[in-house]
Amino acid sequence: MPAPQTPTWDCDPHTRAKHELLQRYLEAWFPILLQGPRARQSVTYAEGFAGPGIYKGGEPGSPVIALGVFLRRKQLLSGKRMNVILVEGDSTRLQRLKSEIGKSAAQYGGVPESMNIEYHNGRCGDVLIPALNGAGATTSPIFAFLDSWGGPDIPLDIARVIAKVPSSEVLVTFGTRFLMQFGNIEAHQEKGDVAFGGTSWRKVRNLPSHQKKGYLVTAYRESLNAAGFPYVISFEMLDEGGHDLHLVYGTSSHKGLEKMKEAMWKVDPIRGVSYRDPRDPDQLQFELKFDPDTRPLRRAILEELSKGERTLAQLREFALLETVYRPPHVTPVVRYLLEQGIAERFPSGGQLSGDKIIRLVPEEAPSMDTLF
Numbered sequence: 001m002p003a004p005q006t007p008t009w010d011c012d013p014h015t016r017a018k019h020e021l022l023q024r025y026l027e028a029w030f031p032i033l034l035q036g037p038r039a040r041q042s043v044t045y046a047e048g049f050a051g052p053g054i055y056k057g058g059e060p061g062s063p064v065i066a067l068g069v070f071l072r073r074k075q076l077l078s079g080k081r082m083n084v085i086l087v088e089g090d091s092t093r094l095q096r097l098k099s100e101i102g103k104s105a106a107q108y109g110g111v112p113e114s115m116n117i118e119y120h121n122g123r124c125g126d127v128l129i130p131a132l133n134g135a136g137a138t139t140s141p142i143f144a145f146l147d148s149w150g151g152p153d154i155p156l157d158i159a160r161v162i163a164k165v166p167s168s169e170v171l172v173t174f175g176t177r178f179l180m181q182f183g184n185i186e187a188h189q190e191k192g193d194v195a196f197g198g199t200s201w202r203k204v205r206n207l208p209s210h211q212k213k214g215y216l217v218t219a220y221r222e223s224l225n226a227a228g229f230p231y232v233i234s235f236e237m238l239d240e241g242g243h244d245l246h247l248v249y250g251t252s253s254h255k256g257l258e259k260m261k262e263a264m265w266k267v268d269p270i271r272g273v274s275y276r277d278p279r280d281p282d283q284l285q286f287e288l289k290f291d292p293d294t295r296p297l298r299r300a301i302l303e304e305l306s307k308g309e310r311t312l313a314q315l316r317e318f319a320l321l322e323t324v325y326r327p328p329h330v331t332p333v334v335r336y337l338l339e340q341g342i343a344e345r346f347p348s349g350g351q352l353s354g355d356k357i358i359r360l361v362p363e364e365a366p367s368m369d370t371l372f
């Protein structure tokens, strides 16, 4: 969306879905890091584009939502330390954010002593890493939400620094429109280079229009990989008007990846936001629901099997890492392929468990009807 000039603005369907996703994910992240035998002594939640903490209609902004997650379970912070580092470029919005955070914390009896909330006014690219260093936050896990308007405003160096801190993660709002539109202008190209950590993204200029978006998202995912996050997933959210927004999540944690996918699939489909798998060549758009359209997954699995046999566990892993689907979506798809005689399993008897080998039936060239 065009960047609003007023201190607050309307909360659109994307934003509501994004907030629901963030809340659901943090509800998993916070206890995973702070309880149990492997609990950390200290964690950090950071935002690089924190906003005013409230929307025009009174809806809470992302830092207020995050704080609510932490304060509802503040007993987990007992004897621990949590940093909340909030960076915002607009001083009026930052003032409003302080006031909204204050009001929200008051509902939970105030900010506990174990929590250090810091507000920093400035550009995320200049301010966030010094702020993390200053708070002593770079020795324990960080979750950084980098929610810009979608332009190339996030230097890849931020991700590089965060990726070096064990068990840290980033969730980035990534837009393609700006670079597709202005990628030929020298000054903007340089911003793109800083965001992607190199110039290879510039190849987008020579691609046909329909390939540009997918190319940029893939290039950005690869940049986050190169920055040090072994697992990067992206998904495209579409609202009723067909407007798109990409969320890109980078982590080194398998469990984090599973939790993010779970959060994503639970975001209320009634909100009129659907998802698209950026790697699906047909760009099928689908609602997240109990019985989702798994045709893109079916095709992805067939493609994977065309490279050679896989165990069911490997296919589940493949779905987790390479598609927008979750591991539990895989078994019904594999069952379908077995029933259709498109794939076969070894051994043929017993439960369809993770160790079963699945491979394509060589003589079966699946017809387009059975695939889609």
Ligand SMILES: C[S@@+](CC[C@H](N)C(=O)[O-])C[C@H]1O[C@@H](n2cnc3c(N)ncnc32)[C@H](O)[C@@H]1O
Pocket: 047, 048, 049, 050, 051, 052, 053, 054, 060, 061, 062, 063, 087, 088, 089, 090, 093, 122, 123, 124, 125, 147, 148, 149, 153
């Ligand atoms: C998409 S809004 C963030 C909304 C907020 N995360 C939420 O969900 O409630 C982007 C915010 O980043 C701020 N901003 C824009 N460019 C910035 C920059 N380079 N560094 C820090 N903040 C910036 C804007 O003033 C705006 O408040």
